[in-house]
Amino acid sequence: xxxxxxxxxxxxxxxxxxxxxxxxxxxxxxxxxxxxxxxxxxxxxxxxxxxxxxxxxxxxxxxxxxxxxxxxxxxxxxxxxxxxxxxxxxxxxxxxxxxxxxxxxxxxxxxxxxxxxxxxxxxxxxxxxxxxxxxxxxxxxxxxxxxxxxxxxxxxxxx
Amino acid sequence: xxxxxxxxxxxxxxxxxxxxxxxxxxxxxxxxxxxxxxxxxxxxxxxxxxxxxxxxxxxxxxxxxxxxxxxxxxxxxxxxxxxxxxxxxxxxxxxxxxxxxxxxxxxxxxxxxxxxxxxxxxxxxxxxxxxxxxxxxxxxxxxxxxxxxxxxxxxxxxxxxxxxxxxxxxxxxxxxxxxxxxxxxxxxxxxxxxxxxxxxxxxxxxxxxxxxxxxxxxxxxxxxxxxxxxxxxxxxxxxxxxxxxxxxxxxxxxxxxxxxxxxxxxxxxxxxxxxxxxxxxxxxxxxxxxxxxxxxxxxxxxxxxxxxxxxxxxxxxxx
Numbered sequence: 001x002x003x004x005x006x007x008x009x010x011x012x013x014x015x016x017x018x019x020x021x022x023x024x025x026x027x028x029x030x031x032x033x034x035x036x037x038x039x040x041x042x043x044x045x046x047x048x049x050x051x052x053x054x055x056x057x058x059x060x061x062x063x064x065x066x067x068x069x070x071x072x073x074x075x076x077x078x079x080x081x082x083x084x085x086x087x088x089x090x091x092x093x094x095x096x097x098x099x100x101x102x103x104x105x106x107x108x109x110x111x112x113x114x115x116x117x118x119x120x121x122x123x124x125x126x127x128x129x130x131x132x133x134x135x136x137x138x139x140x141x142x143x144x145x146x147x148x149x150x151x152x153x154x155x156x157x158x159x
Numbered sequence: 160x161x162x163x164x165x166x167x168x169x170x171x172x173x174x175x176x177x178x179x180x181x182x183x184x185x186x187x188x189x190x191x192x193x194x195x196x197x198x199x200x201x202x203x204x205x206x207x208x209x210x211x212x213x214x215x216x217x218x219x220x221x222x223x224x225x226x227x228x229x230x231x232x233x234x235x236x237x238x239x240x241x242x243x244x245x246x247x248x249x250x251x252x253x254x255x256x257x258x259x260x261x262x263x264x265x266x267x268x269x270x271x272x273x274x275x276x277x278x279x280x281x282x283x284x285x286x287x288x289x290x291x292x293x294x295x296x297x298x299x300x301x302x303x304x305x306x307x308x309x310x311x312x313x314x315x316x317x318x319x320x321x322x323x324x325x326x327x328x329x330x331x332x333x334x335x336x337x338x339x340x341x342x343x344x345x346x347x348x349x350x351x352x353x354x355x356x357x358x359x360x361x362x363x364x365x366x367x368x369x370x371x372x373x374x375x376x377x378x379x380x381x382x383x384x385x386x387x388x389x390x391x392x393x394x395x396x397x398x399x400x401x402x403x404x405x406x407x408x409x410x411x412x413x414x415x416x417x418x419x420x421x422x423x424x425x426x427x428x429x430x431x432x433x434x435x436x437x438x439x440x441x442x443x444x445x446x447x448x449x450x451x452x453x454x455x456x457x458x459x460x461x462x463x464x465x466x467x468x469x470x471x472x473x474x475x476x477x478x
Binding site: 034 | 325363474
């Protein structure tokens with residue numbers, strides 16, 4: 001056995017360099033189930049990231065975006081603005097990161113919520129899109145609470 | 160076909176064997192020196208964890224190396240010596256007390272991930288030292304142990320205060336910074352990362368942070384075109400990390416800014432780190448990480464198990 005081991009060792013010594021690995025889960029793949037449908041055109045809306053959060057009870061994670069007006073306000077931590085602010089909150093089901101034990105990442109896309117706040121008219125327009133296809137949600141129940149929640153979120157600190 | 164006469168064949172065979180034996184013998188004259196320096200602070204862990212570490216890791220990652228007879232024969236002995244030297248430099252369980260508790264924990268999570276990805280134990284070592292194999296059950300033992308020593312306290316006052324202090328700092332900071340900090344490998348801080356698109360987010364329960372990964376225009380286009388293995392030249396990622404702030408209902412939000420890390424793709428410029436320029440800027444002062452230019456070894460060592468994915472952990476989301 002030891003002789004066999006030795007021969008193996010010599011052999012591996014000959015062939016091995018710095019070991020490369022061919023086992024990254026879903027190598028080269030996008031996170032498809034967390035991605036937004038292309039026809040939603042989210043990337044063309046000019047949003048900047050404001051913050052991100054996790055809800056352990058529901059096992060979800062979300063990212064809050066805002067237009068330039070929101071971003072400008074977020075940077076100084078002041079919510080009073082004269083311009084129209086548009087918020088977008090994307091929520092996903094969480095999934096374990098297959099590439100790093102110890103991490104959770106976005107899984108199935110659950111919803112996109114939009115909130116437009118017009119400072120002159122002093123009103124907010126809320127809309128929600130649900131599921132992987134982001135279908136318009138016609139249920140208006142709880143909209144005020146959600147709008148309030150979105151406005152209560154603090155921006156992440158970035159330097 | 161030319162046939163070698165039997166006599167001549169015998170001669171050549173004999174000459175080959177003798178030369179081989181002489182070379183092999185000569186190799187044995189000069190041997191690498193492998194010593195076991197004193198153990199200054201052995202890792203403290205439950206017995207079932209310690210057993211796995213001793214069996215699978217200690218030969219290269221401690222001062223208690225157990226050399227087998229076949230490890231002492233050149234040329235193998237040279238490779239073994241190099242493995243041990245490098246292994247101890249990267250992580251040494253016998254000098255565990257030299258690491259801060261938070262770094263000890265981070266190292267253990269990294270171990271777990273290196274084993275899980277098949278990067279550790281090193282394959283040629285494992286082939287010969289079959290007892291070093293880490294089974295699925297061993298991996299679970301390590302995972303369970305790490306989960307017991309990792310956790311976030313809800314409503315942690317220190318973390319809340321650290322966050323609020325930074326909010327004040329941000330409000331009172333007059334203008335943008337004028338001179339950009341630069342890492343020792345020449346990678347400069349890019350303040351505009353905040354305006355890039357987010358390509359993913361992570362909740363890292365192993366180290367109690369929240370992360371957002373930003374991609375520049377090149378990265379976002381590559382995602383759109385699904386050309387991400389390899390990523391095109393000019394791709395830049397920025398990964399920001401914050402403390403997790405947890406309330407009593409299990410809501411996690413971002414707390415104090417800890418650092419921002421960059422990965423810049425340029426195959427010609429960053430040859431030694433597989434085409435990626437790494438940098439990390441810590442705290443609101445954006446202090447470049449690394450005491451010497453060799454700091455990038457740390458980066459690439461952790462990213463190496465993903466060599467078949469262009470050394471990138473993030474699985475991007477297409478918006």
